[in-house]
Amino acid sequence: MLYREAGDFKVSYQADQQTFPIRFDRLFFWALLAAAYFVVPFFINDYWANAVLLPFLIYGVASIGLNILTGYCGQVSLGSGGFMAVGAYTCYKMMTAFPDLNLAFCILAGGVTTAIVGIMFGLPSLRIKGFYLAVVTLAAQFFLVWMFNKVPWFYNYSATGMISSPERTMFGYAITGPNATPAATYLFCLTFLVVLAFLGRNLTRGSVGRKWMAIRDMDIAAEIIGVNPLMAKITAFGVSSFYVGVAGAMIFSVYLGAVEVTEAFGIQKSFLLLFMIIIGGLGSILGSLVGAAFMVLMPVLLKNIMVGSFGWAIDIAAHFEFIIIGGLIVFFLIVEPHGLAQLWRIIKEKMRLWPFPH
Amino acid sequence: MVEFLYGIEVVINGLMAGVMYSLVALGFVLIFKASGIFNYAQGVMALFAAMTLVGVQEGQVPFAHLINSVFGTQYHHFGWHINAFVAIAVAALVMLLFAYLVERYILKHLVNQEPIILFMATIGLAYFMEGFGDLMWGSNIKTLDVGIPQGGNFWIEEKTAFLGGEDFYGFYLDTLDIYATVIAIILVSTLVLFSQYTKTGRALRAVADDHQAALSVGISLRRIWVIVWSIAGIVALVAGIMWGSKSGVQFSLSLIALKALPVLMLGGFTSIPGAIIGGLIIGIGEKLFEFLIGAPFLGGATENWFAYMLALLFLVFRPQGLFGEKIIERV
Amino acid sequence: MTVSQDAAVQETITPDGRTIGGVLMEMRNITLRFGGVVAIEDISFDIRQGEIRAIIGPNGAGKSSMLNVINGFYHPQDGEVWYKGAIRGPMRPHQIAAQGIARTFQNIALFHGMSTLDNIMTGRLTHMKTGMLSQSVWFGRAQREETENRAFAERIIDFLEIQSIRKTPVGRLPYGLQKRVELGRALAAEPSLLLLDEPMAGMNVEEKEDMSRFILDVNDEFGTTIALIEHDMGVVMDLADRVVVMDYGRKIGDGSPEEVRNNKAVIDAYLGVSSD
Numbered sequence: 001m002l003y004r005e006a007g008d009f010k011v012s013y014q015a016d017q018q019t020f021p022i023r024f025d026r027l028f029f030w031a032l033l034a035a036a037y038f039v040v041p042f043f044i045n046d047y048w049a050n051a052v053l054l055p056f057l058i059y060g061v062a063s064i065g066l067n068i069l070t071g072y073c074g075q076v077s078l079g080s081g082g083f084m085a086v087g088a089y090t091c092y093k094m095m096t097a098f099p100d101l102n103l104a105f106c107i108l109a110g111g112v113t114t115a116i117v118g119i120m121f122g123l124p125s126l127r128i129k130g131f132y133l134a135v136v137t138l139a140a141q142f143f144l145v146w147m148f149n150k151v152p153w154f155y156n157y158s159a160t161g162m163i164s165s166p167e168r169t170m171f172g173y174a175i176t177g178p179n180a181t182p183a184a185t186y187l188f189c190l191t192f193l194v195v196l197a198f199l200g201r202n203l204t205r206g207s208v209g210r211k212w213m214a215i216r217d218m219d220i221a222a223e224i225i226g227v228n229p230l231m232a233k234i235t236a237f238g239v240s241s242f243y244v245g246v247a248g249a250m251i252f253s254v255y256l257g258a259v260e261v262t263e264a265f266g267i268q269k270s271f272l273l274l275f276m277i278i279i280g281g282l283g284s285i286l287g288s289l290v291g292a293a294f295m296v297l298m299p300v301l302l303k304n305i306m307v308g309s310f311g312w313a314i315d316i317a318a319h320f321e322f323i324i325i326g327g328l329i330v331f332f333l334i335v336e337p338h339g340l341a342q343l344w345r346i347i348k349e350k351m352r353l354w355p356f357p358h
Numbered sequence: 359m360v361e362f363l364y365g366i367e368v369v370i371n372g373l374m375a376g377v378m379y380s381l382v383a384l385g386f387v388l389i390f391k392a393s394g395i396f397n398y399a400q401g402v403m404a405l406f407a408a409m410t411l412v413g414v415q416e417g418q419v420p421f422a423h424l425i426n427s428v429f430g431t432q433y434h435h436f437g438w439h440i441n442a443f444v445a446i447a448v449a450a451l452v453m454l455l456f457a458y459l460v461e462r463y464i465l466k467h468l469v470n471q472e473p474i475i476l477f478m479a480t481i482g483l484a485y486f487m488e489g490f491g492d493l494m495w496g497s498n499i500k501t502l503d504v505g506i507p508q509g510g511n512f513w514i515e516e517k518t519a520f521l522g523g524e525d526f527y528g529f530y531l532d533t534l535d536i537y538a539t540v541i542a543i544i545l546v547s548t549l550v551l552f553s554q555y556t557k558t559g560r561a562l563r564a565v566a567d568d569h570q571a572a573l574s575v576g577i578s579l580r581r582i583w584v585i586v587w588s589i590a591g592i593v594a595l596v597a598g599i600m601w602g603s604k605s606g607v608q609f610s611l612s613l614i615a616l617k618a619l620p621v622l623m624l625g626g627f628t629s630i631p632g633a634i635i636g637g638l639i640i641g642i643g644e645k646l647f648e649f650l651i652g653a654p655f656l657g658g659a660t661e662n663w664f665a666y667m668l669a670l671l672f673l674v675f676r677p678q679g680l681f682g683e684k685i686i687e688r689v
Numbered sequence: 690m691t692v693s694q695d696a697a698v699q700e701t702i703t704p705d706g707r708t709i710g711g712v713l714m715e716m717r718n719i720t721l722r723f724g725g726v727v728a729i730e731d732i733s734f735d736i737r738q739g740e741i742r743a744i745i746g747p748n749g750a751g752k753s754s755m756l757n758v759i760n761g762f763y764h765p766q767d768g769e770v771w772y773k774g775a776i777r778g779p780m781r782p783h784q785i786a787a788q789g790i791a792r793t794f795q796n797i798a799l800f801h802g803m804s805t806l807d808n809i810m811t812g813r814l815t816h817m818k819t820g821m822l823s824q825s826v827w828f829g830r831a832q833r834e835e836t837e838n839r840a841f842a843e844r845i846i847d848f849l850e851i852q853s854i855r856k857t858p859v860g861r862l863p864y865g866l867q868k869r870v871e872l873g874r875a876l877a878a879e880p881s882l883l884l885l886d887e888p889m890a891g892m893n894v895e896e897k898e899d900m901s902r903f904i905l906d907v908n909d910e911f912g913t914t915i916a917l918i919e920h921d922m923g924v925v926m927d928l929a930d931r932v933v934v935m936d937y938g939r940k941i942g943d944g945s946p947e948e949v950r951n952n953k954a955v956i957d958a959y960l961g962v963s964s965d
Contacts, residue, residue, distance in 0.1 A: 013839045014832060076474055128673055130474055135619045136673060139666030150657045202827035206835065207810075207817040214800050214811050221798035224760050225878065226786030226815040235821065267616070271481065278478060283802060312427040315497065322489025329482025333475055334467040 019201060022352075036190060041183040049182035050255075055296045057189040058250045063276040063288040064200045065243025070274070071282035072204055073236035074216025075125050079137035081269035082144030083241050084248025085261050086114040089154050091249035092163045096156060103168040103175055103253060107192070110249030111242040117144075118241020125233050129219075141267055148261040164258035176253050185254050192250065196243060201285050203239065212236050213283070244273075275325060279332055281341030290340045298324070367530060368649045369642055374535035376641020377542045378600060382614045383621040383633035384546065385593040390627050391566040392586040393465070395476040399484035401615025403453070403591060406491040408598030408607045410452050412502050413495045415445035420494045442504040446595070453591030461584045469579075488612060497609065502602035508534045538600045545596060546634060549589070553630075558585060566628070620669035626679030635680065640665045703930060710738030712771075713914050714759070714882060719768035721754055721938075728754045729765065730938045736882065741908055742916045743929035743946075747959055750935040752918045753795055756884050759916075760792055761785040773881075787815045791880035793871045795887045795918075801860040805870050808859055809845055812877025813838040845873045849903060865896045869903075876907060883907065885917035889924055897921065901928060922960065926950070934959065 010016040020026040044053065062084065069075050087110035094106040121140040125133050148154050155163050167177030173184040203209055211232045214222035223229050252259045259265075272295060280291020299321050306317040336342050382400060389397045397403075413420065417436040426432060440448075464483065468476055511533045553559035564572040565582045573579055601611055617640075625636025644661045652660030672679060701709045714736045721729040729751045736742045744752050757763040759770070761782040770777040772788065791812070799808050817834055824831040846852055849869050854862060859870055868888060875883055888904065889897045901924060907913050919925050925932060925946060932949045934942030942948075942955040949955055 013836045017832075017835065017839070074474075076477075124670070124673060130477075132623070132673060134477070135623055135666070135669055138616065138619060139663065139670050142663040142666055146659065146662050150659065199825040202825050202831070203821065206824040206827065206831055207814055207819070208821055208824055210803070210807060210811050211814060213802055213807075214814075217800035217802045218798050220762070221794060222800075222811075223782045224762060224786060224792055225812060225874065226783050227811075228781075228783045239821075271485075274478070274481070310428070313423065316424055316427055316493065319489045319493040319497070322485050323493065324489075326482045326484065326486025326489060330464055330479050330486065333471075333479045333482065334464070337471075337475060 017205065019205075022348075033194070037187070041187055044182045044186055046182050049186055051300055052296060053186055054189055054255050056293050057186070057193045058247050058255055059273070059276065059292040059296060060193050060289045061196050061250070062244050062247035063273055063280065063292045064197060064285055065240045065247065066273045067277045067280075067282065067284070067288040068200065068204065068212070068243065069236050069240035071277055071284065071287070072209060072216065073212035073233065073240075074219075075122070075233060075236060076130065076134045077137040077240070078134050078267070078270045078274070079121065079140035079144070080244050080273045081265040081267055082141040083114050083118055083244045084251060084269060085144055085148050085265035086117050086241075087111060087245030087248030088252035088259055088265065089148055089163065089261075090114070090245070091253055092165070093154070093156075095166055095168065095253065099166070103170060103188075106168075107246055107249040107253065111246035114245020114248070115238045115242040118237045118244070119234050122233060122237030122241075125237070126230055137270075138267075141270055145261055145266060148265075162258055162260045163252065165253040168253070176257065178257075180254070189250060189254060192246065196246065197285060197289070200239075200243070204285060208232075208235060216283075275329060277339075278329055279339055281339030282337065284338070284341040286344070287339050287341030290344070294340065295325075365646075365649065368645045370531060371535070372642035372645035373638055374531070374539055374641070375645065376638035377535070377539045378597070378604075378637075379614075379617055379621050379641055380634045380637030381538070381542050381545070381593065381597040381600060383618045383625070383637050384549070384630065385590040385597065386615075386618050386622055387625075387628065387630055387633045388549075388586055388590045388593065390622075392562055393476075393565070393583055394473055395465075395480060396473070396627070397590065398477060398480040398615055399487055400590065400594060400618065401612040402484040402487045402491070403456070403594035404598035404601065404614065405607065405609070405611040406456075406487050406598075407449055407453055407591065407595035408502055408602040408611065409491050409495040409500070411445050411449040411504070411595070411599065412500045412602075412607055414448045415440050415442060415504075418495060423496055424493055446504065446599070449595055450592055453595055454588045457587035457591050458584050460587055461580060465583055465587075466580065484612070484615070488609075499606045499608040500602075502599065502607050504599060504603065506534055506537050506599075506603050508532065508603065511536065532604075534600070534604055541596065541600070542634075545593065546630065550630060558582075562586060617665060620665035622679070623669035623672050624679055626681040629679070629681035632679055632681035640668065643668055707739060707909065709740045709930065712736070713738040713773065715771040716755070716758070717769045717771065719755070719758060719765045719770070721751070721758060721763055721765045727938050729758070731767075732935070732938075732940045733768075734933045734940065734943055736914060736916055737931075738914055739908070739912055740914060740930040741904070741928050742914075743925045743932045744916060744918045744935065745920070745922075745925055745932060745949075745959065746935035746941075749937075751938040752935055753886055755935070756792065756886055756916075756918065759785075759882075759884060760790065786878065789879070789881035790884065791875035791878040791882070792884040793868070793875050793886055793888060795890065797864075797867050797871055799859045799867055799871055799874070801858070804856050804858055805851060805862070805873075806839075806842060806846070806855040808870055809842045809873045809877045810838065812874040813842060815878055842873075842877055845876050848876075848906070849873050865892055868892070868900070872900075872903060876911075876913075879911075880913060883913050883915045885915060885919075887918050887920065889919060889921055897924065904928060 010021070015021070020029055040053075062080065066077065066080050069077050087107075090113040091106045091110040094101060094109050095103070098106075121136060124136045128136065149161065155161055165176045167179060168175055170184075170188065174180040175184050175188050204212075211222070211227045212235075214225075214227050215229055215232045219229055222232075248265065251264065256264060276291035276295045277288055278291070279294055280289070281287025299317075302321055302324070303314070303317050306312045306320065307314050332339055382404065385400045385403070386397060389395055389400070412418075417438040417440065419425070419433045419436060422433050460483065464479060468479055509532065511531050514531050553562055561572070561577045561582055562585070564575070564577055565579060572582075597614070598607070598611065601614065605611075621633060621636040621640050623636075624639055625632025625634070644664050647664050648660050652664070700711070703709060712735045715733075716735070717733050719729055719732050720727070732755070744755065746752055754763060758765050761780055761784070764779070777785075800811060803811070817838055819831045819834050823829065846855055849872065851866065851869055851873065854866060859867060862870065872885075872888065875885075885904070888900055892900065904915060904917070905928065908915055917928075929946055931944060932942065932946050933940060934949055934952070934955045936958040941958055942952045944952075950960070
């Protein structure tokens with residue numbers, strides 16, 4: 001009875017198309033956003049920022065990107081790690097080449113470069129489908145990591161091969177480097193996520209989103225009814241890689257500060273993003289965020305419970321993490337391929353009628 | 359002249375590396391043929407099989423680390439050593455049990471899903487098995503020794519030394535690789551004979567062609583899948599023994615799965631001879647490329663990505679691989 | 690039938706008052722081969738503006754392949770396609786769709802990840818022109834275009850009487866309703882030429898009556914030219930203005946339903962000989 005749609009009639013198509021048709025949802029969303037901006041920064045500390053909030057915000061952006069490509073457009077990519085590296089290294093080169101350039105522009109430049117690279121590696125998708133395409137993206141993953149390791153120009157000929165982020169400020173506050181406060185980094189990443197999620201939501205509910213989904217569901221029929229498959233796939237790769245590149249740039253500059261490419265952007269990151277969108281829900285912006293939250297929180301929770309409360313060895317927690325993740329992937333694929341987002345929608349439907357059964 | 363002979367040595371070594379790849383690719387082809395699933399977990403299966411083998415052979419207590427952590431005990435070994443052949447038999451039985459469980463709890467529920475969903479399910483399975491295997495036998499590197507001789511083969515070295523004059527010391531080939539090649543040949547021949555001439559083999563080929571039609575002539579899909587995954591499990595065990603003897607039983611074994619993908623791209627996903635030839639081409643190609651171009655001009659370590667680039671080229675010009683079936687789209 | 694005096698326009702008026710104009714699409718000497726198999730052999734026929742043209746024939750005759758050629762999905766080895774008075778050069782299917790050709794499929798090719806409304810909206814894609822940048826911002830041009838096209842889709846939903854299922858994922862719909870949604874998607878494109886591949890397949894009598902009514906209404910109200918593949922001879926006789934008969938890739942009959950029904954070759958191949 002609290003959470004209801006009864007009496008809430010839509011009298012215009014615009015109202016019907018909005019993101020949160022139920023008033024309760026809308027209010028909750030704005031309240032959440034307000035809290036995120038005006039409450040959290042006062043309570044945030046280093047641990048929460050680094051262990052939970054920053055990874056969630058940044059991987060949220062990346063998983064929206066991958067979901068656009070894989071969940072909405074049906075093109076499997078196992079190369080997200082490598083693409084994040086492209087974003088990170090572009091950002092690094094921009095930061096070091098143009099010290100006065102605002103950090104946001106460096107990050108956006110990372111996104112644009114990654115979009116171009118993504119389109120290049122996505123061109124084979126015009127002729128190849130399914131996990132044949134996955135192989136192409138795997139090739140991209142390994143090649144890119146190798147390239148950033150081997151070609152010294154990318155890491156400015158430093159001896160260690162690592163890249164590190166020089167200090168940058170915004171509105172007088174340090175965002176990167178050792179002087180950055182958790183609140184500053186948090187707000188910076190939060191703004192990126194909010195803006196990019198907004199844009200992503202609009203793209204996926206508009207005609208380009210429908211083109212992507214048509215290609216995903218039945219590409220031959222889609223072409224026959226007028227969808228240009230080349231443009232649809234290229235835009236999917238482009239937009240998706242932009243998001244992933246931005247996330248990679250943020251991981252490097254704001255989150256980690258210093259990065260070694262194999263460890264930070266290796267194939268395990270590609271799988272991490274894939275798991276986020278499977279568990280969270282393919283083809284759903286909310287699902288991307290839920291999946292990101294889940295995959296960020298779960299290891300933290302596991303460690304706190306198993307090591308903190310039970311006192312077990314730390315590598316046991318790591319093993320259980322694998323077991324649980326693997327099991328959940330299989331579980332979701334069998335039971336609910338649309339992930340937690342779909343489960344949430346079903347719960348909401350029941351809630352709308354509660355306490356009535358139907 | 360000596361350079362040329364070293365080149366030949368690189369090629370032969372590449373051939374044998376290729377045989378190792380083929381062993382792993384074989385497992386993939388079997389499962390893909392029978393159920394349309396690309397089993398990403400094949401590599402982890404090889405790792406798990408090898409770990410189980412070592413664990414049984416050395417009398418390890420399963421889940422020792424977990425039990426000790428929870429109960430504060432200090433169990434590690436049962437104290438016995440088991441004969442290599444018995445241990446292999448036990449490991450094989452474990453893989454059969456594994457195949458049965460996978461069919462019962464995963465495959466059965468995913469029958470009508472698209473291939474990409476099945477592929478992602480096997481990724482989930484791979485992660486699960488990795489965590490489970492680590493929990494059961496521990497994640498430290500183990501040496502695997504089932505009695506296969508290793509190390510450079512001096513007989514061949516001696517006999518081929520005459521080829522190159524005084525600066526050439528003869529072909530350096532690892533005995534283990536030679537054994538692996540022989541075993542692989544035996545395995546493939548057995549599989550080909552099995553699929554061509556036995557009733558079950560025929561049933562496997564029927565299922566690979568058309569699930570519905572196979573069902574309609576009374577073939578039990580589920581039984582076939584258990585059989586196929588069992589065979590793949592045995593192949594994984596063999597691959598695990600070979601790779602494990604060579605480089606130790608450790609996590610990187612599971613990454614072999616990723617190497618198998620380019621092999622399959624070249625050979626075709628549904629062809630057993632394709633898996634062999636694809637593996638050989640990749641094996642030779644990798645080593646030759648590194649020898650001729652990678653090490654001198656590109657700073658080395660090109661083996662990480664050469665296979666994929668080669669596969670990419672094939673994808674563009676001949677997506678079905680050398681021996682695979684052409685995919686025709688119908689509306 | 691009265692024939693207009695102006696030979697160039699070549700209009701005819703059917704007994705029930707509809708106007709059939711000049712030639713809209715013409716297939717000339719189309720030959721289509723797949724490797725060694727000849728799917729279509731030297732077939733020529735035309736489709737006139739405003740008419741309902743049936744394509745009939747036994748299974749495997751090449752009827753769906755002919756539609757695929759019209760859509761540009763298959764490229765004939767020989768022959769020409771003329772559309773709206775001009776020869777059609779090599780074009781991709783999506784460009785052909787933009788020229789005003791829409792289609793339903795024999796085995797229902799709806800987008801199962803989307804609802805009825807979204808599927809019908811995909812039919813509007815050739816008419817929606819806002820760029821991606823505007824779409825990403827949504828408010829403003831993109832929202833306006835979306836709302837306009839939504840209104841148009843709703844008119845189609847009204848026409849086909851499927852309001853109650855507009856938000857249902859199409860995978861959950863019964864077969865008959867799915868076929869109707871697919872028709873809606875094709876209509877949403879405002880096509881000049883509508884291709885229907887066995888629209889009545891698998892339907893019971895009532896559903897066939899409904900679908901026949903829709904087809905006639907589409908032709909009558911919107912003036913859409915329709916080419917349909919159909920096996921039910923009763924439907925063909927009732928709906929079609931002219932019929933093309935195919936068998937083993939060749940044309941064995943072409944004319945009005947009565948002419949075709951009395952054609953010996955057609956009877957032998959397809960309709961069957963009545964026992965005397």
